[in-house]
Amino acid sequence: MDTIKQTETTRPSSFTGIKGYILKAENLRAFYGAFLAVKDVNLEIKPKSITAIIGPSGCGKSTLIRCFNRMHEVAHGARITGKVLLDGEDIYAPGIDPVSIRTRIGMVFQKPNPFPTMSVLENVVAGRRLTSVLSKRIEMEEIAEKFLKQAALWDEVKDKLKQSGTSLSGGQQQRLCIARALAVEPEVILMDEPCSALDPIATLKIEDLMRGLAKDYTIVIVTHNMQQAGRVSDMTAFMMMGDDRAGGLIEYGRTDQIFTNPKDKRTEDYITGRFG
């Protein structure tokens, strides 16, 4: 709980000093069959920070982050070229198991998707339980409490742990999905428009939560909501679809710089609401 109290929507000033990166895309291209959806993305994600990816609909934002945890290839005929480095190691190198990558890079989806056949408690520990040998029940409850607290959901659901995960409100369900992703203890959490199905109050709660989590985790969030990117992120990447219908990275930099002093005309046009 203490993580959420001190999180204001302003960016921590200490951030600017962070050097290096945890996740890096090199000449990344993503395909659906023969269709090139994302082209030549080079991007360095800084550790323990929030990176927002913004851009108009259909520009490949979601496709890009799905390449970061090898979820892109789940779709039939989808593939990539180029590299994605996690801690310097190419996650697409031969012999790397995509399943192991996904335990290190978690994901939260647009629509809250708790498992309907599982209780709140079972949902939180689902990743742990189904990726390893069954642990003891007591341990499960400790784990669930720890991560529900991290997801700022514990106080609201501590009396409902046995209820179905889908009995919660939309915002609670999304925080439950965040707790479920956290429980696998990933290094990076990808969020694909996590608030687009939520009301403004639930959205603010998730944003507060994200700021708190950024102390321990690296977060990459896709959002179509520029205000949200401005509120929560340290770095912002702006993507746009080119004339060939393939999405590309236009500009990447500190969020305040992107929003106040964009270098590219197209970024400026998008930020100022001239299109999108």
Next chain:
Amino acid sequence: MLGLNSLGAGIAIVVVCLMLGYIIAHGLSFINLDFITGSAVPAGQAGGGMHNEIIGTLILVGLGSIIAMPIGLMTGIFLSEFGTPFTVSVVRFATDILAGVPSIVVGVFAYAIIVKPMHTYSAFSAGAALAIIMIPVVARTTEESMRLVPGAMREAALALGITRWRAVISVVVPGALAGIVTGIMLGVARISGETAPLLFTALGNSFGYSGLGNPIGALPLQIYRYALSPYKNWQQQAWAGAFVLVVIVLIVSIAVRWLSRKRRV
């Protein structure tokens, strides 16, 4: 149009009521303790019952289910989760054909590949014949109910680092469980009344169960034989057997209804 529809629906209801009423009227009065617990008696004698045939039907349906369930479930899971568009269309076409094969042909087939080489009619060959009839029912209902589980559930599981197989078994199958159980029950209801495949395989056995490798009695078979016989006692017992068979199928059907209603909630 409404009139025609109502007429059709009315006829369907009337037929069901007439048939059930007829069977109850003829069969119920011959149901007694002896019928349930007694064995068949020689023609002309009074008394006797279908105890061995009731047990035989339960064994055959159980045997058929044990063979058909894993094959049907695996086929359904393959169709829904693992097949490529081409293999799915091939397998689905094959199950559709299998579902359309007349049951007497299934019986002849089981006779040719199991009874003849083994040189004996057997409970096993009858169970296998019933399983062939049940497999497509289970496979298609399993596939359909698994496809109803949203893709978001599979994605959520995969994104947690859960393997594909584990995601299917621990997330998709539980989500589709009510539908899968309904499919199994439908299959059970379907095979418990089958007679034709048993003619060439089970043969009938009035002395009770004597191992899977030997002939076995079954309710539908005995009803068929007794109904054709000229003996009053046997004809009455055929009605009673029909009544018991209908009750068994009715119980299974009601269970199906109950389960599929739960599924919608």
